[in-house]
Amino acid sequence: MCAPAVMGIASFAKGAMGAMGSAAQAKARNRAAVQNYEYQLKQREADWYQQLSVWGAKRNKYYADLDENDMAAQRGYTEAQQGMNDMFARAAHNNEKALKDFFQKSGTKGYGATGQTGRSAYRREILDIGELERVAGRQLYGLTRSEEMYRANVTNIRNQQRSARNKLYSKVAFAPVPDMAPPPPQMENESPMMGLLTAGIGGITAYMDAKD
Numbered sequence: 001m002c003a004p005a006v007m008g009i010a011s012f013a014k015g016a017m018g019a020m021g022s023a024a025q026a027k028a029r030n031r032a033a034v035q036n037y038e039y040q041l042k043q044r045e046a047d048w049y050q051q052l053s054v055w056g057a058k059r060n061k062y063y064a065d066l067d068e069n070d071m072a073a074q075r076g077y078t079e080a081q082q083g084m085n086d087m088f089a090r091a092a093h094n095n096e097k098a099l100k101d102f103f104q105k106s107g108t109k110g111y112g113a114t115g116q117t118g119r120s121a122y123r124r125e126i127l128d129i130g131e132l133e134r135v136a137g138r139q140l141y142g143l144t145r146s147e148e149m150y151r152a153n154v155t156n157i158r159n160q161q162r163s164a165r166n167k168l169y170s171k172v173a174f175a176p177v178p179d180m181a182p183p184p185p186q187m188e189n190e191s192p193m194m195g196l197l198t199a200g201i202g203g204i205t206a207y208m209d210a211k212d
Contacts, residue, residue: 033185
């Protein structure tokens with residue numbers, strides 16, 4: 001009668017020890033899984049703050065570069081306008097000089113002083129008027145071409161400014177987003193109850209088999 005009981009107890013003890021060991025191992029694995037999960041969350045938070053820091057630096061540089069781009073464009077507009085103003089000033093000066101030359105030639109001390117009278121003086125005056133008109137025409141043509149070049153230059157400056165702004169914006173167009181959070185760990189059952197019940201059944205079975 002003693003041997004079956006011993007066999008049953010031994011079987012139960014072995015099963016119980018296995019159940020307790022499995023429960024301890026499950027608890028250790030759960031603890032490790034929780035620690036790893038918490039580490040992943042902290043790492044994700046640190047990465048997110050790092051992305052925000054880099055993003056902030058890029059945004060600051062973007063606004064600084066944007067201001068510089070606008071100022072460069074403004075300098076270009078100013079230079080183009082100044083060049084156009086200089087062309088108008090030169091044209092006005094040339095026209096004024098040509099007009100003075102004409103009046104000096106056609107005045108009371110002009111053709112008469114050189115002995116040109118009558119038709120000769122009239123033809124000479126017509127020639128001088130024609131020259132005056134040609135000078136004015138050349139100045140007008142030069143101003144027209146200069147204005148066309150000015151408009152083309154302004155358009156080019158504007159296009160370069162717009163292109164530069166687009167390139168600058170492309171570097172900060174998309175705000176960073178945090179990475180997906182890691183999935184929570186799947187916890188194992190730490191209770192040894194099922195193992196103990198199984199060990200108990202095993203002990204009873206061993207007892208019954210030894211008893212027979």
